Amino acid sequence: MKKGCSQIRALLSAYLDEAAGTEETRMVKEHLQSCASCREELSQLHRLCRILLSMEKPQVARGLWESIKKRL
Numbered sequence: 001m002k003k004g005c006s007q008i009r010a011l012l013s014a015y016l017d018e019a020a021g022t023e024e025t026r027m028v029k030e031h032l033q034s035c036a037s038c039r040e041e042l043s044q045l046h047r048l049c050r051i052l053l054s055m056e057k058p059q060v061a062r063g064l065w066e067s068i069k070k071r072l
């Protein structure tokens, strides 16, 4: 792990949520350009995020389907 990685990793989830400040975002972007292992970490976080989102959706779809069925 490169110097500064732990600092960047602490910022990754905020960066992913676009909740990081301008300075932090710039720092993360600069670091990602030169650090493959943090890029990998970010893509794993991204994947996890998508899994969580896709887990929420079936419930929404089911609720929607229930309300459609009632109207039929």
Ligand SMILES: [Zn+2]
Residues within 6 Å of the ligand: 002, 004, 005, 008, 031, 035, 036, 037, 038
């Ligand atoms: Zn790094």
